[in-house]
Amino acid sequence: MSEELLKLNDVSLAYDTPEGLLPVVDHLSLGLEKGHIGCLLGASGCGKTTVLRAIAGFEPLRTGTISLGAVVLSSPGFMVEPQDRNVGMMFQDYALFPHLTIEKNIGFGLQHLDKPARGKRVEEMLELVGLTDVARRYPHELSGGQQQRVALARALAPEPELLLLDEPFSNLDVDTRERLAFEVRDILKSTGHTALLVTHNQAEAFAIADRIGVMEKGVIVQWDTPYGLHHQPASAFVSDFIRREALMAQRAQAYLRGEGS
Numbered sequence: 354m355s356e357e358l359l360k361l362n363d364v365s366l367a368y369d370t371p372e373g374l375l376p377v378v379d380h381l382s383l384g385l386e387k388g389h390i391g392c393l394l395g396a397s398g399c400g401k402t403t404v405l406r407a408i409a410g411f412e413p414l415r416t417g418t419i420s421l422g423a424v425v426l427s428s429p430g431f432m433v434e435p436q437d438r439n440v441g442m443m444f445q446d447y448a449l450f451p452h453l454t455i456e457k458n459i460g461f462g463l464q465h466l467d468k469p470a471r472g473k474r475v476e477e478m479l480e481l482v483g484l485t486d487v488a489r490r491y492p493h494e495l496s497g498g499q500q501q502r503v504a505l506a507r508a509l510a511p512e513p514e515l516l517l518l519d520e521p522f523s524n525l526d527v528d529t530r531e532r533l534a535f536e537v538r539d540i541l542k543s544t545g546h547t548a549l550l551v552t553h554n555q556a557e558a559f560a561i562a563d564r565i566g567v568m569e570k571g572v573i574v575q576w577d578t579p580y581g582l583h584h585q586p587a588s589a590f591v592s593d594f595i596r597r598e599a600l601m602a603q604r605a606q607a608y609l610r611g612e613g614s
């Protein structure tokens with residue numbers, strides 16, 4: 354049996370707001386196997402990003418534990434610092450440094466390596482994401498899809514044990530988004546990385562993930578394979594959610610073919 358790398362056990366999260374405590378995530382548990390790509394899928398506001406931020410070490414836990422391998426990263430009153438978690442992050446807005454070349458952006462998190470080792474690692478990363486030709490360019494000289502591949506290379510360069518991706522494709526046009534989702538899956542699979550992605554886009558989730566957690570109001574209602582979600586939805590909510598998005602995609606395609614409005 355494969356080993357679970359990331360484990361969330363009974364995790365609850367809440368924000369302190371001027372109106373009082375806002376509970377956002379309610380006793381959530383999940384396990385992600387080493388080398389797998391997981392995805393939290395759900396409507397806006399259901400708590401996906403909050404879960405990701407907690408795994409990255411930016412939100413304290415009210416209950417439960419988050420662990421990576423044998424190491425507990427968070428529990429109530431205890432948090433390993435974000436920089437000490439060996440967790441990489443990639444966001445929707447690329448977050449590249451505009452004044453640094455692509456190779457310098459990728460090498461940014463590698464200050465602990467000497468110059469030759471850093472150069473070698475940057476070269477490997479450029480090759481991995483297919484951007485060797487543009488190493489000396491600046492971010493604004495690249496397309497959105499290319500910039501996101503740079504962001505991926507930069508996140509993977511320090512060899513994190515786990516990669517977190519927050520809506521990484523949502524700023525891209527539909528064609529680029531689908532292509533890049535498949536590309537990112539291939540890249541992560543070729544390197545054997547474990548990753549957890551957050552999205553509200555079902556097509557993206559199904560394109561990239563080995564396990565999908567459908568979230569509703571701070572809980573995971575089903576954590577399953579894409580096949581399992583389609584063929585054995587655990588509740589009416591899951592089957593409605595999956596069906597509704599499939600229907601919307603069909604309608605959009607019919608509209609583009611000029612068959613409806």
Ligand SMILES: Nc1ncnc2c1ncn2[C@@H]1O[C@H](COP(=O)(O)OP(=O)(O)OP(=O)(O)O)[C@@H](O)[C@H]1O
Nearest residue numbers: 368370375377396397398399400401402403404553
């Ligand atoms: N810093 C914060 N302070 C107070 N409330 C917050 C904060 N961040 C998020 N929230 C609230 O917590 C809830 C969950 O937000 P979260 O961003 O985790 O949802 P999400 O599922 O990622 O949504 P989206 O897809 O829109 O990003 C929302 O009601 C949001 O308004």
